[in-house]
Amino acid sequence: MNIKEYTKKDGTKVYRANVYLGVDSLTGKQVRKVITAKSEKMCNTKISRAINEFEKNGQTVRKVSVDDFKDIAMLWFDSYKLGVKPRTVQIMQTRLNNYVLPALGEYRIDKVNSIILQQIVNQWMINASQPLNGAYHRPKGKGKDFKIYFNIVERIFKHALSLGLVKDNPCVNVIVPKVRLESTEKKVKYLTAEQLKIFFEYIGALPKEKYTNELMTGLCRLLVASGLRIGEAVALSWSDIDFKTGSVSVSKTTLRAVIQSTPKTDKSNRIVLIDSKAVEVLKHWELFQAKYFMSIGKGKQELVFPNRTGGVLDYQTMRPFLIKWLRACQLPQVGFHGFRHSHASLLLNADVPYKEIQERLGHASIKMTMDTYSHLESDNKIKAVERFESIANF
Known part of the structure; x- marks a missing residue:
């Protein structure tokens, strides 16, 4: 190993050595390193340090830090x-x-x-x-x-x-403390039937033939008619919708505008029937969508709710429109998930059994459905008392 002296263009001197460290234990290749210093003594110090570090790291330069x-x-x-x-x-x-x-x-x-x-x-x-x-x-x-x-x-x-x-x-x-914690009150945000009527009348009066207006009309109508999660709705293809039977097949979801091949849980794989009004709105959206993409030089789209260029929709970009429209209607800011809760609330107050609601929503267990929505049954509780009074003639 020779330390050579070099004079730089500015006249300063440096000392340089091409050091052989050894054979890399991971690659089997010889390892060399160029050491440069301002003095011969400093160069020798750096050489010793490089050799020691190579040995300490297991005779490899591919250092994996496992200290912290x-x-x-x-x-x-x-x-x-x-x-x-x-x-x-x-x-x-x-x-x-x-x-x-x-x-x-x-x-x-x-x-x-x-x-x-x-x-x-x-x-x-x-x-x-x-x-x-x-x-x-x-x-x-x-x-x-x-x-x-x-x-x-x-x-x-x-x-x-x-x-x-x-x-x-x-x-x-380590002992993990056992303590009873104060629970957060999970406030389920939803719209009543009357509020939904106000909302859909408002968006129905918005200018037609605008992509965002048409898309949001179809999307919101489907969400409240099916109880789908927003990610599930955005992942739908037209092949997942059967207009003859009025059914929607759910088998995937989206995350950050990327379609996932599997839904949230195994129970999320399901077929949901929707009402005739929702079918009518979706048919209108399908026709509008086909005309729109033809006008920009693109053919028929596979996705039910693509973005303006035909890609997977990032539904977060639609949230400002929903916020604006709910505010214009003077309605609570329920978010897209609020339509799912609205669907469940409407079914509960129509005396639909929890088991059916669980299957429509794709919940992993009926307990999850009951824990989430049992407090929304205020109308049913009143009905139960009225029914009891009608038969309690003893």
Whole structure:
């Protein structure tokens, strides 16, 4: 190894050496590195440092940082997201970013012990126990799912243990507090039959032959007639709609304007019947859509609700129109999901059984349907008392 002296154009001197570090343990190739310094002594120091780092890294230049908890968490997350749906990946990413990594990310993985973890879990519990003061949502950093956050930490340490990066799992000695938390009141936002009439009369009076107006009319009508999730509706193809039977076949959904080949749950695969008015509106939209795309030089579209260029619609871009129209009607801001809730409310007050509503909505269980909508049965409760009074002649 020779250290050579060079004179730069500005007259300053530098010292340079082409150093042989060894054979890379991963690639089997020889590894060389050019070292440059302002003095011969500094050059020798850099050479020694490069050789030591190469040896310390397992005789490879492909360094994988596994010093910090965050490094291990990302290794685990890369494997985790390969076997789950995109929406599940989003949820896990949020939990990592909002809770796990802020608490542990900067720690060296081998320095995390049971005492540190116990303090973190206790703090999560304390944050979750803060008074809600009537709020419908917990603020960021005060989530109630601290047991889930700790479970994520456990899974990351098990992964580190399997890779031989830690000698033991400090999670085994941590006690997760059992505490009864104040529950947020889940306010289901929906429109009544009278409010829906006002809304559809308003959009029916909007200028015709405008793409957004026509699309939103068809989309909102379908949502309230079927109870579909907005992502499910946007993913529909015309082949999924049978106008003769008035049925809609649901088998996929969208996420960030990307169609997912599977819906939210197994129960979400379903066929939903819709009313004749919805069929009529969809037929009109199909005709308008065909004329529109022909006018811009494109043929028949496969998607029921594509964007203006024929691509998958990002329904978030339609939200401002919905907000504007609801405001113009002086109606509650229920969002697109509010049409799904409206559908369920109308069915409940028409005495449709929960089991049928569950199947139409694609809920995983009837318990989910009852937990979500049982408080909307005010009309039915009155009917029940009236029926009782009519037969209680004893």
